[in-house]
Amino acid sequence: MSFARFSANCDVYVFPTGPPPNNYCCMGCSLLPAGGPEDTFTETALEMIAHLDEHRAAGDKLPEAVFVRLHRSTP
Numbered sequence: 001m002s003f004a005r006f007s008a009n010c011d012v013y014v015f016p017t018g019p020p021p022n023n024y025c026c027m028g029c030s031l032l033p034a035g036g037p038e039d040t041f042t043e044t045a046l047e048m049i050a051h052l053d054e055h056r057a058a059g060d061k062l063p064e065a066v067f068v069r070l071h072r073s074t075p
Contacts, residue, residue, distance in 0.1 A: 004066040011060035024048040045070045
């Protein structure tokens, strides 16, 4: 189950990478420098929310539902 997928209204692809407590992946992260790693990983949903706030600040599109689903997944 992904929290966000690349689409016309979303510029990120975010999904959990393991069973609770989940780690989260921002796949193909546009915030990382070219030639480096392609994915960003966080240990908690709150860390991923902060990461996605950086995407928004950079002008990336993210539906509000992504943040709602991530908040719901926090213990």
